[in-house]
Every structure is written in structure tokens, then in C-alpha cells.
Amino acid sequence: NMNQNEIANLLGVSRPLISKYLMEARNLGVVKIEINDLLTSDNVEDDLSERICKKFNLKDIYIIPSSTNKDLNDQMFVDYATEYILGTFKDNFLLGIGWGSVIGAIIKKIDNFEPKRKLIGDVVPLISNAPISFRNYHTNELVRMLAEATGLNAQYLYAPVICSTPSEREIFLNTDNVKGVMDMYERLDYVVIQIRNFPSVPDLATEARFEKKLHQEKAVGMLLGYYYDINGNVIQSDMDYSIQIPIDSLKKAKKVIGIINTRVNSTAAIGAINLGIFTDIIISDNVAKELL
Known part of the structure; x- marks a missing residue:
């Protein structure tokens, strides 16, 4: 080796x-x-998918084999996840995308396709840009890249992800841009969200937004700017002035795909699935085996 x-x-x-x-x-x-097709090997059990779908009331779960080589594992996950996601899209759809390193890698892979994959529809960010330098958390940039790579119409969200006061948040919510995006959130066909552990980086000003509540209420994971416990309860705070898709709007989307790679622990995965917003899950086999 x-x-x-x-x-x-x-x-x-x-x-x-x-x-x-x-x-x-x-x-x-x-x-x-020799190159073996891992997805047809014994590493992925069909009955495991069926048992997880039944336990968590999911429509579909796509289990991706993991490797002891971290770099190979990350690339393999992105490759298979990309093909799965593209294979679900139909023409004339409205897609909402979240943020994160895996979503950024999937969009980069799509951008590198030759010939290009052409899609018909619109794509909109589910949350505003994070105030950090990592491009994978600049949702408008991710939307722009995906639109340029596929021909989708890009819809942008012009607002800070975290406002400093309730009045500042209210001002942004009443702008024509944010109102228009919020209306799109009510009629999404597809949603792609990356699930992450808690705590994780970037931190998204959790101390200012939640003080000690995330530890007191035993947060196990996060998606977009939401934090939740093992039972799928979103942890609320009177000082959280974030701008993102409401949880109730996520539940209205026709297909919500959750991305759970090998770096996500089982408690974060279980808590996310228990939120009741996901119809489909893309997950590494090592994490999938810990869900039962």
C-alpha cells in the first residue's frame, strides 16, 4: 500500500x-x-436498504460503499452521489440546494463533465451565504456554478444568513428578493441537503445565537443553519435571526435528498432522519449499518 x-x-x-x-x-x-463494481458486491446488502427505509419511513436509500483510504472514499462517495442525484431529476423542475463540502464537490464534478449534462428548470439556494471564506458555503456561488454547468436558471438569495437583530431580519424578509425566494420554497420539486455533525466547522455564531442551549438540549447534528437533537427536534432560540428555508417548507418539497457521508456519525444521521423532512438518503455503508 x-x-x-x-x-x-x-x-x-x-x-x-x-x-x-x-x-x-x-x-x-x-x-x-482489477476494478470491482463495489455497488454490486456483498458490501451493500439489499435488505439493509429495505430495513432502514421501513424503520425511518423513507422512500429510498442509496448506500455507497466506503473505503479505508479517506481520499478514495471521499471521491467515490461524490462520484456515486452525483450520478444518483442527476438520475432523479426530470425536466422543468425547481431545485433547492444547501451548502457544504460534499455539495460543493458534487457541483464541481458536474461542472467538469464532458459533454455537459443539460437540465431544464430553476435552482435556488436554501440559505444565504455564510460569512466565511470557504466557497462551499457561498450558496449563491454554488447556484451560479450549477446553473452555468447545466443550463438551469439561477435564482439568488440576497440577504445575510445571520442578522444581528429581529428588526434587521424583518427588513430583509420584506424585500422583493427574499419574498420571491420564500415563495419558491413553497413549491420545490427537489431539495439536496448535506447533513453534518455537531459541533462542526464553520460554527455559524452558535454562541451568539444559542448561548448554551445547543449543549443543554443535546444537539447532535446540523443541516443548513438548523441544529437538532437525536429525536429530530429542532433547537429553537429567541436570539436566532437567521434567514433560510423554513422547516415546514422543506416538508412540502416533493423529494428531499439528505447526504450523509462517512464523516457523519450515526447520531447526527439518526437525528436528521427523525426530523421527518427527508424522502431519500444517500449514505456511506459504514454509517448505514449503524442506523439499525
């Missing part, structure tokens, strides 16, 4: 020489490389 640099250092030769030897070894049949 050594890489070429490690082998070269061990033998005291150059990395290009190791690369040449490996190529010759493959040509001679000394080294053989």
Missing part, C-alpha cells in the same frame, strides 16, 4: 524509475490491477 514516492525512498532510487518498473510489471503480467 505504499505510494511511488515511498517505494523510491525505501529503495534509494527515483520516483520516475519506480513508475517505469510498475508499468513494465503490468505489461509482463507481474502486477495485475
Whole structure:
């Protein structure tokens, strides 16, 4: 399991020489490389999907095999998740997307497709841009990239994700832009949301918004700007002045896809599913096995 640099250092030769030897070894049949379709292997059990769907009242669960190699695992998850998501879309739809590293990676993969995948519909962010430098949490930018890659019509949300006072939040909620986006939230066809652990980075000013409530009420995970406990109860705060899709609007969407990669722990996954907003789940097999 050594890489070429490690082998070269061990033998005291150059990395290009190791690369040449490996190529010759493959040509001679000394080294053989096989690619197995993991999704058809015993790593994914059909009855596991059925049992999870039945237990949590889900319409569909797509289990992706995990690897001990973190980089390979992340790439494999993004590859399969991308194809699953694209395979669910029909023409003339309204899509709402959240934020996060996996969603950012999925959009980047779609952007790199050749030929491009052309879609017909609109895409809108489910929450405003986070006040951090990571592009994967700039939802308007994610919407722009996805729209340019697929031909979808981009709809933007021009408001801060966290307002400083109730009056500031009310001002933004009464703008034509936010009103228009909130109206779209009531008629979404598809929603894609990444589920994350609590605590996690970025923090989204949890101390100012919730003080000690997240620890007192035993938060286990988050999605968008919402925090919840293991039973799927959203933790509320009188000082939370965020602007994002209401939970009740999420429940009205025709298909809500939750993304749970191998870095998400089982308590965060269970709490998210217990919110009752998801119809479909994309999940790593190591996490899926812990749900029962």
C-alpha cells in the first residue's frame, strides 16, 4: 500500500524509475490491477436498504460503499452521489440546494463533465451565504456554478444568513428578493441537503445565537443553519435571526435528498432522519449499518 514516492525512498532510487518498473510489471503480467463494481458486491446488502427505509419511513436509500483510504472514499462517495442525484431529476423542475463540502464537490464534478449534462428548470439556494471564506458555503456561488454547468436558471438569495437583530431580519424578509425566494420554497420539486455533525466547522455564531442551549438540549447534528437533537427536534432560540428555508417548507418539497457521508456519525444521521423532512438518503455503508 505504499505510494511511488515511498517505494523510491525505501529503495534509494527515483520516483520516475519506480513508475517505469510498475508499468513494465503490468505489461509482463507481474502486477495485475482489477476494478470491482463495489455497488454490486456483498458490501451493500439489499435488505439493509429495505430495513432502514421501513424503520425511518423513507422512500429510498442509496448506500455507497466506503473505503479505508479517506481520499478514495471521499471521491467515490461524490462520484456515486452525483450520478444518483442527476438520475432523479426530470425536466422543468425547481431545485433547492444547501451548502457544504460534499455539495460543493458534487457541483464541481458536474461542472467538469464532458459533454455537459443539460437540465431544464430553476435552482435556488436554501440559505444565504455564510460569512466565511470557504466557497462551499457561498450558496449563491454554488447556484451560479450549477446553473452555468447545466443550463438551469439561477435564482439568488440576497440577504445575510445571520442578522444581528429581529428588526434587521424583518427588513430583509420584506424585500422583493427574499419574498420571491420564500415563495419558491413553497413549491420545490427537489431539495439536496448535506447533513453534518455537531459541533462542526464553520460554527455559524452558535454562541451568539444559542448561548448554551445547543449543549443543554443535546444537539447532535446540523443541516443548513438548523441544529437538532437525536429525536429530530429542532433547537429553537429567541436570539436566532437567521434567514433560510423554513422547516415546514422543506416538508412540502416533493423529494428531499439528505447526504450523509462517512464523516457523519450515526447520531447526527439518526437525528436528521427523525426530523421527518427527508424522502431519500444517500449514505456511506459504514454509517448505514449503524442506523439499525
